[in-house]
Amino acid sequence: MAAVSKTRSIIEGFVRDGSFKWLLKSRSPFHEEFEEMKLSPSADRNWVFELSPVANIVVRRCSKILDIPTRELQDIFNREASDATKDPSLYARNFLEYSCFRALAVSTQVNGYMEDKKFRRLTFDMMLAWEVPDTASQPTMDIEEDASVGIEAFSRIAPAVPVIADVIISDYIFEFLTTSTGGRLQYSTFDKYLIGLDRALRKLKSQSESSLLSSQRSERGEKILEMDGTVTTQPVLQHVGISTWPGRLTLTDHAMYFEALRVVSYDKPTVYELADDLKQFVKPELTGPWGTRLFDKAFLYKSVSISEAVVMELPELKGHARRDYWLAIIREILYAHRFIRKFQIMGVARDETLLKAIYGIVRMQALKDMSSPIPLCFEAGLMFNACDQLPGGDRILETLATSRNSSITSGMFSISATTMASSYGLVFGTTSNESGIVVGDVSVGMLTPLEKAVKESRSSYKMVANAQATVDGVKVEGIDTNLAVMKELLYPVTELGNRLVKLFYWEEPVMSLSFCLVFTYVIYGGLISYVFASLLGFLALFILMTRWSSRGRPVDEFKVIAPPPMNTMEQLLAVQNAISQAEELIQDGNVVLLKLRGLLLSIFPQASDRFAVALVIIAVFVAFVPMRFVILAVFLEEFTKYSPIRTPSTERWSRRLREWWFSIPAAPVVLEIVKEDKKKK
Structure with a gap:
């Protein structure tokens, strides 16, 4: 009796301080339930002190659906739930989820459950209660009649009914439904969505039962x-x-x-x-x-x-x-x-x-x-x-394949999509003989492996989307402008290339000689791998030092001097010029390939004989000389051929090589035009 008096005094207190003003504006199911709870002699079984007022009303509805008194439902939860699930800081929300999931599992087995307005309202009220599950989150009933819910509540409750949402795409459905309402889902929108689902399911059933095909x-x-x-x-x-x-x-x-x-x-x-x-x-x-x-x-x-x-x-x-x-x-x-x-x-x-x-x-x-x-x-x-x-969508599918929706663990309940489909007369093969209640891919008080995989993928997707946004922001229009940007970006590389070309042509003999001696020692001593590793380490150290020195400062913008604007005709001429140059490169490449074909197939015996002899000499040299010396010989040959001592002989041998190459005819080519034979029906 003391518990009954305490419960009634709490409810009467809500009325006295105006906490139920939002309920008294119109006769609503909440108002009727509150009156019933106030007058019921079993008030102690209808009120859970850990829950908020809205959560209490939702849990009471769930207990009616399950035909189990609220207090007995709580006792079952206390026996079956793990210690982590019954943690005091999470107890109210976990018990609410437990009650909601079990009630949804029963409700969705009724034929045409989606057309029932009470079911649609209950599902939305579950989301409302999920946001304010305990007395700390909602000490008074100050929720407005047109209250809305957020994405976390929707993504937690909606996937419990597989046709409403799925763990993988629930975020997108919520974002689409709330585009015009500032990221909060209102009941009118949710109700319209569920009515549309009911209509689509009935269309699916009628089409599948027809004699078409x-x-x-x-x-x-x-x-x-x-x-x-x-x-x-x-x-x-x-x-x-x-x-x-x-x-x-x-x-x-x-x-x-x-x-x-x-x-x-x-x-x-x-x-x-x-x-x-x-x-x-x-x-x-x-x-x-x-x-x-x-x-x-x-x-x-x-x-x-x-x-x-x-x-x-x-x-x-x-x-x-x-x-x-x-x-x-x-x-x-x-x-x-x-x-x-x-x-x-x-x-x-x-x-x-x-x-x-x-x-x-x-x-x-x-x-x-x-x-x-x-x-x-x-x-x-x-x-x-x-x-x-x-990103990581393959891992989501792997997790989905290894998970079993009908498996039961402590505090986990689920209902199969096939069971819910049967409520609309859609039969899919055999039904499962496993015991348990299905609630899609969610579980009470914890994230399932599938939910964890989805959250990780969503997080990666946001990073990719942000990166793509920066990519879209730096794209510029016009061939000339893009070439100007590329030229500035490649400036360090081109400068390094210019320095190497100067060394290669011995424009600064002292620097070229020093470079030649150093690399000769590196190659002879087998230190190439160490030099390459040192370069990578230097790049990593440079990145870390740059990050440390620029910490907290905004990123410097890359400045490019824009070229003079080009009109449409000038741009077309630039494109035509680029295409012509590309065509010339392709033609030159084809000529080289055709000449090599002629050499390999001995179409021109005299040139092929010389080519074969040169290949044999190179093969013998590579076979009997250690690779380190082969690399050293190639380096010295290429790097010193424009030195002051070797320049005259290099020019002479280069001329002879060009003359030999130009003397080789290209293999003949015949272009055949194939006529397509397409029959018209």
Whole structure:
């Protein structure tokens, strides 16, 4: 009785000091629950003193769903949780998570749970309570009726329902939903998102139960995920060679189908496999009339099972969002099956993997229907696409493959995505016989290995993004300007090169002689590796000294004198000149290769004989003389040939070598033009 009196006095105290003013503005579920808690004779079982008022109300709702009194639920948690989970500083939040996860596991087994407004409100209130779990974080009930939640609460609670979010991409979903609300998620936005998810799930169920493509997909039980081209104003065009056909494009969780449109019906579907290992790849493609590449609104599919690549064009008035969406969801299914094959995932785990990819596509369909000031980045919101882009994404997939969502440890509860899918009538293979409740990839009071891998990858991604931002900031326009920047950046290297050239041509005989003697000693003494190591050590010491001396000071900007501005015609002439110079270099390279071909194949016997004799002499010298002396001989030969003593003989031998080289004809070349034989359908 003392506990009952204490609980009632606490609740009445909240009323007297106005802490429930936000609840009294309108008749809300919170208000009704508070009144019930106040008048209930079992108030001691409905109030946990370690929890905040909002957390108490949320836990009470969870206990009703579980049909377990709050006090008994707390006793179960105290028995099952580890000592670290029951640490006083974390107790309130961990017990709240325990209650929420168990309640969500039960709630999501109800058919069509997403359409229940109470479920949607409960999920959001769990996030509210997660931010203020104990009395220290919320001593009074001063939360406004339009309260919002942050990214940590969303990323912790939302992945407990796999269709709402996934640990890997939950951050992106939150950022997209909160673009216009300053990084805080409001209930109205969250509710609209969940309603969109419910609509997308029902569409998935109705499409998968239809007779479309039944003969092709019946054996594998494929689910139809997306369909396009059924509306005449938004056709899908298939390009194979020079032939083009409009039709209907369908994506399932195993393949892509295209049905060419005839007068009143569709042709038999053409299957483009995504599940089997056919070395497939999908990439953006340009299309246009008569083979021109003008419009960036198509994607290309190629595999070893087809002789010619297939291009699917999805035209729209502006932009290429329609193509980007299809490209992303096709890759998601393709990457999911690659993941399954790579880690040899079988049985229920395979169904779970496919369903993760399907849920990602469902989320994209729901987010597409929501208004936002920024465009939707499909790759960032799809799990396997994101892992393909994120730094360390391969480690995330390895962690995902080794983890078992249905495993139970102390304080951990989970519910499988396949169990939740069955609530919408979507059957994926067999169900797991393992005991336990599923909650995606989260666990009470701790970070799972998958969450740790994702956080590490996100941290690396931020560093990469910041680095890329600096790269984008230093890019300049114009060939002349870029050449000026490059010239300034390479100034130390060019200066070093100029000094070496002066030494090589003995413009300063004393310096050249000193350099020659020093390097002769280094090569003869076998000290080259030590010299190279010393140079690397000097560079490392220079970097450390520079860092220490510039500590706390802003980085000096690299200043470049901009060249005079060039108009469009001057820039075109500069490009043409650069292309001409590149063409000359390529021609000279081809001449060298053709002459070498003639020497090797003895097309010109006299020159080939001399070349062969020279090769034999070099081979004998290299074979019988130690490598150290070979290197020394090559160094002395090259470095001293422009010395005052050897200059006359060097000029004479260089002239003879050029004359011999110019006397060698190039091997003949015949250009054949191949006529492509393309049959028009």
